[in-house]
Amino acid sequence: MxxxxxxxxxxxxxxxxxxxxxxxxxxxxxxxxxxxxxxxxxxxxxxxxxxxxxxxxxxxxxxxxxxxxxxxxxxxxxxxxxxxxSDTIKENFKTIDLTSDAPSTSNEASSSYQSSAGTNKAKVSKKSKVDNTARCEKGTMLEKLEKNTPYNIFFTQIPKSPETLKESNSITFTDLLCPSLGPLKSSLQINFMIDIDWLLKQYKARDLHQKPLTIIYGDDWPDMIEFMDKFCPNVKYHFNKMKDPFGCHHTKLGIYAYDDESLRIVVSTANLYYEDWNHFNQGLWVSPRLTKLPPNSSSKDGESPTGFKADLLNYLRTYKLGILKEWISYIENADFQEIKVALVYSAPGKYYPKRNGNHLHRVGDLLSQHCHLPAKTSAQSEGPLSWGIIAQASSIGSMGKSAAEWLRSSLLRSLASHKASPLPNNSQATLSLVYPSVKNVVSGYFGLDSGGCLPYSKATNEKQRWLQTYMHQWMANGKNRTRAMPHIKSYCRVSPNLTKLAFFLLTSANLSKSAWGNNIQKDGGSYVRSYEMGVMFLPKFFDEEYFEIENSTERKNDMLFPFMYDLPLTSYNKDDYPWCN
Known part of the structure; x- marks a missing residue:
């Protein structure tokens, strides 16, 4: 200047x-x-x-x-x-009573979620809403798990869409605390945004608000620490301040320990506050019950076929926090053999192939080893390139002036991998992006506020208008979820007839370099800025050839794989514009 x-x-x-x-x-x-x-x-x-x-x-x-x-x-x-x-929160400190049995009757909504682009207000409030459902009205959570075995994928209930409350795999946060899963001893919540008042009221709804709770969070709301110090003697906490201003502590992980020393792991896309669990579409994977290993077992015993246990331990150790020692010990002593999904995570740093810690490398390695696609044996046969890749996210980062800079050269190289073509350069595979348009948001249950979970920057979009040629509308009529915007993030590869999946990734990672990893360098390394976590579903580990998502005459599996949005995809019209904050 x-x-x-x-x-x-x-x-x-x-x-x-x-x-x-x-x-x-x-x-x-x-x-x-x-x-x-x-x-x-x-x-x-x-x-x-x-x-x-x-x-x-x-x-x-x-x-x-x-x-x-x-x-x-x-x-x-x-x-x-x-x-x-504001002194409002401090006044609430003087009167709030977390031990009262009286439920909240206020209609005042907690602060609107704007993720990383909208207005943020204090999340500690006396009038913070309790979840829409405090009991498993359609059966216990254990029964829901049994009905949804082996995939164990769940979606959040959307009160504005009553049909979603009836789905067998639609749950509330309090379902995760259902006594049918066992007497809860303590729990760990690792997340980005946590409204501690709302969270404790969910535990209170199950009479668990005095049980030990450990939280690691990435967004420091005003007076949150003061609130916990004064009113939450059962809560251990750590605010994970990022060294990189462009990184984010974005993981959504819950670990639940029970009186019999068994564990349950939950990998989610939802932050821990009211709007994320009632207004937006979220996805969760809930593990089977992980029993304690016999005495004298090694910490390497009880490993999952996918290496999930070692990966989870490595992830927790990246924090180097004393308050995680007991949780690392719980995991070391637990039997993970029943877990069939692979853990995919990102943690800040530079990573190379064959190592977890970077979505680009981890996804590429898993698909290169375990993803099977039909070989092209004739001009009429399918072949790998006829299977399209779909990326569905709630936010998008800066990708450069063209698709060649990162989208296709790095991300597609990872997602297009399969056993016959590991980490392909210049893949010609079809890549489609599902992201809500302005029309999607305006027609949402909350009008313009429906876009609060979609923090894509307009300035960024204007620099990469080329990306709109990849974009498709958010349409989930089959699940009665079109008018609830997606905070879920998922990546998959679908067959030409749209009935089968070659893989499915549910993750907290949006479509960005910070989450997945920067451009792969000449030495094979890729730098990642954020903490992220997801689970990869590969048919091989479920003793299936492919996951089936629609009924067909060739159906082989007893159960369809849970899939939220509609296929075929609906392209943007010429006058459509992606929702931006």
Missing amino acids: SSSQKRKLPDAANKQSKKSKKEECPHKERCYRKNPHHFKEFDHPLLNNFIKMGDSVVIPENLPQPRQVYLDQLAILKPMLMSER
């Missing part, structure tokens, strides 16, 4: 603002971020000064970013600052 340009900025932007506990954003006036987590870590004097102007704020035209970028940032930052100054 020239000196003449600086003179046109508000005076406070050229001076050090009042002393802040936060470090000033290194990008300064050039900052384009719209992630609330970024604004919690870094101070922005320019934006602070704009906020002081009130409704008469004027954005100078000579700033390095488009005017709309600053307006979007102000819409995020202003409510956050107001929330920090």
Whole structure:
């Protein structure tokens, strides 16, 4: 910026603002971020000064970013600052009673979820909503697990869509605490966003609110620590502050320990607060009961055929936290042989092939070893390239000026792998992206607020308009879920007749380099910024050739694989635009 340009900025932007506990954003006036987590870590004097102007704020035209970028940032930052100054939560501290048996009767919704792009308000509230269902009305959770064996995939109930409440694999958070699963001894929740008040009320609905609970979280809400210190003696916690401002602690993992020392693992796409469990489509995998190994067993005993146990231990050890030692011990002493899915995770750092810790490498390795596709034996036969790859996500990162920069050169190289073609370069496989359009969101149950879980930046989209040629609408009429926006993330490869899957990945990882891993370098390494976790379903480990998702005359399996959105996909029209925040 020239000196003449600086003179046109508000005076406070050229001076050090009042002393802040936060470090000033290194990008300064050039900052384009719209992630609330970024604004919690870094101070922005320019934006602070704009906020002081009130409704008469004027954005100078000579700033390095488009005017709309600053307006979007102000819409995020202003409510956050107001929330920090508010005494409301502290007043609630004086009156809140988590031991009362009286259920919450307030109709006031907890703060609207805006993920990494919208307005965030304090999540600790006396009037935070209890889940829509406190009991397993359609049968116990154990019965639901038995009905959904062997895949154990579940979706969240959507109260606005009553049909979803009747589905055998549709659950609430309190279902995970159902006494049919066993007397709960303690639990571990690793997540991004946690409304601790809401979460404890879910436990209270099962009379488990005094059981030991350990949480590791990635988004530090105002006064959350003060709340836990004052009112949650049973809660051990750690705020996992990211060193990389572009990374995110995005994993959604639950581990439940029971009185008989058995365990259950839950890998999910849902944050832990009201809207994520009632407004948006989420996916969960719930493990079988993992019994304790016999005495004198080795920590390497009781391994899953997919290596799930070792991978989970390696993931937990990446944190290097004392509060996880007992959970690592629980896992070391548990029998994982009944688990048929493979664990896929990302943890910040640089990784090479044959190592877990990076979605690109791990998915590519698994598919290269275990994914079978029909060989093309004639001009009329299917062949691998006739099986299309579908990526479905709730957010999209920056991918570059063309598909060749990362989407096809790195991501598709991983997703297109199979036994006959490991890590193919320049794959010609078809790649389709399912992501809600503006029309999808506007027609959602909550109108424009339906897009709160879709933090794709408009500025990013404008730089990669080419991506829209890959995009398809969010349509889930078959599951009565079209008007509930998807926070679920899934990746799969589907047969030409749309009845079979070669693999299915349920994960917290959105379509971004931060989540999956940066471009694969010449040495084979790829750097990943975020914590993510998912589970890979491969037919081989279920003694199947393929997963069947539709009835057909050639059906071989007793049970169809749970699939949320509609096939065939519905392409964007020429006038459609992806929902952006």
